[in-house]
Amino acid sequence: MVDSIEFDLIICGSGLAGLRAAIAAAKKGPNLKIGIVSKLQVMRSHSVSAEGGTAAVICEDEGDTIESHIYDTVKGSDFLADQDVAEKLCVEMPKEIYQLEHWGMPWSRKDDGRIDQRNFGGYSFPRATYASDKVGFFEMQTLYDTCQKYENIEYLNEWFATSIVHDGRRFMGLTAIELSSGTFYIIKGKALIIATGGAGRLYSFSTYALSSTPDGLDMGFRAGMALKDMEFVQFHPTGILPSGILITEGARGEGAYLLNNKGERFMKNYAASKMELTPRDIVSRSIMTEIQEGRGFKHETGVDCMKLDLRHIGDEVIKEKLGGIREISIKFSGVDPAKELLDIRPVCHYMMGGLHTDIQGATEMQGAWAAGEAACNSVHGSNRLGANSTSECIVWGKITGELAVEYIQKGIPSIPWPHHLVVAEEKRIYDGIFRGNGDVNPYEIRQQLTDTMNDKAYVYRNETDLVAGLKKIRELKVQTWKHVDDKAKEYNTNFSNVMELDSMFRVAEIVLIGAINRKESRGAHARTDYTKRDDVNFLHHTLAYYDPNEPIMKTHPVTITKYKPVERKY
Amino acid sequence: MTQDENKEGVGGMINPRRYGIERVAYWLMRLSGLGLLAYFIGHIYETSNILRGQVGWTELLEMTSTPFFHIILSIVIAMCVFHTVNGIRVMLGHGGIGVGKPSRPDYPYDPASQNYRHKIGIYSAIVLAAVAMMYGLAVLFGE
Amino acid sequence: MRESTIMKIHYGTALAAVALVAVHILMRLTMNFAESLEYETVLANYKFIPYALMLELILILLSVHGFNGLRVILLELKQGRTYEKAVSYGCLAAMVGLIAYGSRTIIMVNMGMV
Amino acid sequence: MAQVSSVADKQTTSSKSITLRISRYNPEYDDASRFMEFNVSYEKWTTVLEAILEVKQYFDHSVAVRYSCRQATCGSCGMMINGKPRLACFTKISELDSNVVTVEPMSNFPIIRDLAVKFERLFDTHHKIKPYLIRDDTEIESDEKEFLQSPEEVEQYIQFANCIKCGLCNAACPTMATDSSFVGPQALAQAYRYVADSRDKGKDSRLKMIDESHGIWRCHFAGSCSQVCPKGVDPAMGIQLLRGYLLGFRS
Numbered sequence A: 001m002v003d004s005i006e007f008d009l010i011i012c013g014s015g016l017a018g019l020r021a022a023i024a025a026a027k028k029g030p031n032l033k034i035g036i037v038s039k040l041q042v043m044r045s046h047s048v049s050a051e052g053g054t055a056a057v058i059c060e061d062e063g064d065t066i067e068s069h070i071y072d073t074v075k076g077s078d079f080l081a082d083q084d085v086a087e088k089l090c091v092e093m094p095k096e097i098y099q100l101e102h103w104g105m106p107w108s109r110k111d112d113g114r115i116d117q118r119n120f121g122g123y124s125f126p127r128a129t130y131a132s133d134k135v136g137f138f139e140m141q142t143l144y145d146t147c148q149k150y151e152n153i154e155y156l157n158e159w160f161a162t163s164i165v166h167d168g169r170r171f172m173g174l175t176a177i178e179l180s181s182g183t184f185y186i187i188k189g190k191a192l193i194i195a196t197g198g199a200g201r202l203y204s205f206s207t208y209a210l211s212s213t214p215d216g217l218d219m220g221f222r223a224g225m226a227l228k229d230m231e232f233v234q235f236h237p238t239g240i241l242p243s244g245i246l247i248t249e250g251a252r253g254e255g256a257y258l259l260n261n262k263g264e265r266f267m268k269n270y271a272a273s274k275m276e277l278t279p280r281d282i283v284s285r286s287i288m289t290e291i292q293e294g295r296g297f298k299h300e301t302g303v304d305c306m307k308l309d310l311r312h313i314g315d316e317v318i319k320e321k322l323g324g325i326r327e328i329s330i331k332f333s334g335v336d337p338a339k340e341l342l343d344i345r346p347v348c349h350y351m352m353g354g355l356h357t358d359i360q361g362a363t364e365m366q367g368a369w370a371a372g373e374a375a376c377n378s379v380h381g382s383n384r385l386g387a388n389s390t391s392e393c394i395v396w397g398k399i400t401g402e403l404a405v406e407y408i409q410k411g412i413p414s415i416p417w418p419h420h421l422v423v424a425e426e427k428r429i430y431d432g433i434f435r436g437n438g439d440v441n442p443y444e445i446r447q448q449l450t451d452t453m454n455d456k457a458y459v460y461r462n463e464t465d466l467v468a469g470l471k472k473i474r475e476l477k478v479q480t481w482k483h484v485d486d487k488a489k490e491y492n493t494n495f496s497n498v499m500e501l502d503s504m505f506r507v508a509e510i511v512l513i514g515a516i517n518r519k520e521s522r523g524a525h526a527r528t529d530y531t532k533r534d535d536v537n538f539l540h541h542t543l544a545y546y547d548p549n550e551p552i553m554k555t556h557p558v559t560i561t562k563y564k565p566v567e568r569k570y
Numbered sequence B: 001m002t003q004d005e006n007k008e009g010v011g012g013m014i015n016p017r018r019y020g021i022e023r024v025a026y027w028l029m030r031l032s033g034l035g036l037l038a039y040f041i042g043h044i045y046e047t048s049n050i051l052r053g054q055v056g057w058t059e060l061l062e063m064t065s066t067p068f069f070h071i072i073l074s075i076v077i078a079m080c081v082f083h084t085v086n087g088i089r090v091m092l093g094h095g096g097i098g099v100g101k102p103s104r105p106d107y108p109y110d111p112a113s114q115n116y117r118h119k120i121g122i123y124s125a126i127v128l129a130a131v132a133m134m135y136g137l138a139v140l141f142g143e
Numbered sequence C: 001m002r003e004s005t006i007m008k009i010h011y012g013t014a015l016a017a018v019a020l021v022a023v024h025i026l027m028r029l030t031m032n033f034a035e036s037l038e039y040e041t042v043l044a045n046y047k048f049i050p051y052a053l054m055l056e057l058i059l060i061l062l063s064v065h066g067f068n069g070l071r072v073i074l075l076e077l078k079q080g081r082t083y084e085k086a087v088s089y090g091c092l093a094a095m096v097g098l099i100a101y102g103s104r105t106i107i108m109v110n111m112g113m114v
Numbered sequence D: 001m002a003q004v005s006s007v008a009d010k011q012t013t014s015s016k017s018i019t020l021r022i023s024r025y026n027p028e029y030d031d032a033s034r035f036m037e038f039n040v041s042y043e044k045w046t047t048v049l050e051a052i053l054e055v056k057q058y059f060d061h062s063v064a065v066r067y068s069c070r071q072a073t074c075g076s077c078g079m080m081i082n083g084k085p086r087l088a089c090f091t092k093i094s095e096l097d098s099n100v101v102t103v104e105p106m107s108n109f110p111i112i113r114d115l116a117v118k119f120e121r122l123f124d125t126h127h128k129i130k131p132y133l134i135r136d137d138t139e140i141e142s143d144e145k146e147f148l149q150s151p152e153e154v155e156q157y158i159q160f161a162n163c164i165k166c167g168l169c170n171a172a173c174p175t176m177a178t179d180s181s182f183v184g185p186q187a188l189a190q191a192y193r194y195v196a197d198s199r200d201k202g203k204d205s206r207l208k209m210i211d212e213s214h215g216i217w218r219c220h221f222a223g224s225c226s227q228v229c230p231k232g233v234d235p236a237m238g239i240q241l242l243r244g245y246l247l248g249f250r251s
């Protein structure tokens, strides 16, 4: 018999979205038992790495408007964003900035004591609210610390969720492995919020935490939820070499230049009005074009790169506003940004896609919501603007937290527990993965898989590469890699790594298929064989549904309210 | 210490190699405190001999006038000086004096509380203790 | 007692002791060291009421300070309810004991019982 | 290195190697820990974490180690490296200046397995010191306009807000080495972080909380916590300033 525990609300994931949801739920439903299930300890989630800012309109007295934030977001998305959703983000966000502030967030301040903001890519007003360059970290700290006020939140730290238990229509619980003991558990619950974050470790050159793998997305996918718009992967222009650690866009927000080997600020040839502060997709493409046309540099590892110049910003301002990246540059690149140029290269940074939800964050399964990067409520369309993601996590964290509580409070009739699903899941992971044997090193396979994604589905894409990539992934999948050498139960990360790999295959496939199908260039998805945006055939979202053999691909309409798609120019 | 708690235990606590002079000061403070307490108890016992009159007192005086006791006494002097001087430093520190002001840290981090003022305090406690001990030895073995 | 009160006493006793012990030691140094330990000198000292009072004070201060220091060290060495209680009361008892024993000397000498 | 092998040409850079000694221990099966040695090559930027993961991926899959961000912001990878508590992802092999790199689980934390340790006590003590603004609830739970705070006021606590809960300070502190009830530098520094925040009104209740027999007084200003902190938090300073309030030196 499998051990089981029970909560009213289960939140899977303890990043920004998960913690914000927990607070909203704990406040609204003080009598409910809330469990945060996370494969990491609280405060170890990828969200702590977010650096540059959180977008919100808080300076209306200085001329900023919500309207403008909405339009910037929609235009940044290359008109694939659902416009009602973008509006919701921009309307809700200012309140959240103040709410966070009241909970202790150490926002950077202006001299008069008000919250300060900085410039960010693609915005027509400096509206990235910042706290030095550790925004995500401080937000996580604020939320985690605020969670400490609520005694009805319980933390299941280092529990690896493996599947969603449901009756075909309605959410009923999770199965999970407690890593420290290796015990397999059923976690029963009335409602679920999936906040398992992005999956950027699909790429080997990535800004993401090593733990950002698609197992959370895959869990929803296997339970019948659709994955939406997975082909849109954001490449951030400035990742350092060789680690891929991010230099925030805030650096350019504070005035940093991008230089090619002629010493030119080459962005003037691509987007003269916004220069370095053009949305990321365009800057990344510009860098790759420069490199391809021979105006790049070579890093000592032999990798092509470009230079980022912060020297004119000055040591004092760098220390004050960009202390985190100063530390990163000195430590990981051996470069003091006040004195030397940084080697940078576009790097996998964000997944616009995720579990398909409506504007309220509800998934297609009753009782299950998704929030944060794991969700795709289509606020970012085909390209997210910097600083809009932490905003999204916070806004939909709150919305889903409250809605889930309302749902639970309405009362849910009980139905028999689907034991067979748990048995099947146990079989899948223990017989299929844990005891599955094979002689290929799963880590090597993972390396090949992520390298393939890097090579074949990077900033510029084309049919040949994508098809070759898909073929390679499918080859890797059938190799006999499924083996877990480590047979101990306690803290078996070999086991969880292999489970992560298992999920990477399914999700990588969807990214590639979606990219192959989308024969146009839109936002972050740039095809060299279809260089134009094609609103006639492709102004729609991509959906992928689970099928044991091959994902079932569908489309979904884009919600357009006020802004008719026009050519996107900066 | 038991391995399930994985605490470093006394050995790790006094290991002088890893954490600079501050750690040395830390356990010298303890050691001298304990040493002084031991001496103090002995001293009370010693002086209580005065109740045994002239004979008893002189007997004891003779017993403690050996080189061995003199060395002990010198060490006590050293401990006393170190404990007192370092004690004053520690007390100031505990009150938040001379530990620096909060400020934005810049990489590479250099903790303001581990500053030269306190280091000087520690070194001077050690030096003064050594000097006092020399003086004590000179007086005790001098005649 | 609140821990802060105890520790304030710890610091207070230390500070007061600095002054008094300094006097005590200086007195030893006003004359030749060996001479200062002569029975007569010592006895005379004890009989000099202000000095005796000072000695009594030093005795109390240092006992309080020293045994509280010992308590702190022992508390940090090992934990557990009974152990901690034992340490606290043990140190208190030892402190009272030492003070009583030392005071006996001072009082008896002072009252001319030698 | 693993991150860019697709784009990097491994041959172009020279490779040196060191012996990595990893402490292995599973309390369920083993009586005592033992060391396993691996020969790993490194570049000038290779971190200890990368070296450990290299071992995990290519030599022995069963090494248990906790990691996530690999950029010193998540606080996962604290361990004893050549005897001192450090973040594995923030320690480059090249800066250790030694042919042998020994990694052991962080001291003063119970071992789960190999290099992974239990953090429950750190999370508990952090919880205990009320790490949130204490102030009238209606003010806190409102989302209208900010509490004003000048940049100078931010400076009073921002240093302490940098704590990533890695626990290195607790691993270095001599009191923690023997006292399993001590609140510890991590939590005390956080108590100061909130006390020093001009928006907070909970000083008295927080001071009361840490004024107990295994509270703030068990810190003897040894300073090791500040020496090992990877984020410049300087817990030793925070603790002494906090104690300043209790002793009446500050108000």
Ligand SMILES: Cc1cc2nc3c(=O)[nH]c(=O)nc-3n(C[C@H](O)[C@H](O)[C@H](O)COP(=O)(O)OP(=O)(O)OC[C@H]3O[C@@H](n4cnc5c(N)ncnc54)[C@H](O)[C@@H]3O)c2cc1C
Pocket: A012, A013, A014, A015, A016, A017, A018, A037, A038, A039, A040, A045, A046, A047, A048, A049, A050, A051, A052, A053, A054, A055, A135, A136, A159, A160, A161, A162, A195, A196, A197, A198, A207, A208, A209, A212, A215, A216, A246, A248, A349, A350, A371, A372, A373, A374, A386, A387, A388, A389, A390, A391, A393
């Ligand atoms: C380097 C970097 C910098 C960024 N900077 C900015 C910025 O300046 N501004 C901005 O707006 N955005 C930024 N972003 C984007 C933003 O940080 C992320 O999109 C956001 O933090 C995602 O938060 P999340 O809560 O959705 O997920 P995450 O923080 O990724 O959390 C995922 C959680 O899910 C848990 N989990 C995953 N799988 C499982 C499982 N199987 N079982 C149990 N738990 C599981 C994990 O343990 C974790 O707790 C940045 C991103 C990166 C990579």
Ligand code: HEM
Pocket: B029, B030, B032, B033, B034, B036, B037, B038, B040, B083, B084, B085, B087, B088, B090, B091, C011, C014, C015, C017, C018, C021, C062, C063, C065, C066, C067, C068, C069, C070, C072, C073, D219, D220, D221
């Ligand atoms: C006269 C000057 C003295 C001063 C200024 C002084 C000061 C101090 C201070 C400040 C401490 C606290 C240290 C800490 O918490 O880190 C301390 C501890 C201690 N003192 Fe003293 N002291 C003096 C004399 C003595 C004497 C004479 C004795 C012996 C009877 C003694 C015994 C101790 C002990 C046992 C400790 C505990 C050790 C520790 O916690 O590190 N002290 N002293």
Ligand code: SF4
Pocket: D162, D163, D164, D165, D166, D167, D168, D169, D170, D185, D186, D189, D225, D228, D229, D230, D231, D232, D233, D234, D235
């Ligand atoms: S104070 Fe420093 S060493 Fe201690 S937990 Fe925080 S970041 Fe780590």
Ligand code: F3S
Pocket: D172, D173, D174, D175, D176, D184, D185, D218, D219, D220, D221, D222, D223, D224, D225, D226, D235, D236, D239
């Ligand atoms: S090391 Fe420990 S003793 Fe105090 S100054 Fe730091 S907490």
Ligand code: FES
Pocket: D066, D067, D068, D069, D070, D071, D072, D073, D074, D075, D076, D077, D078, D087, D088, D089, D090
């Ligand atoms: S892995 Fe996050 S701090 Fe080292």
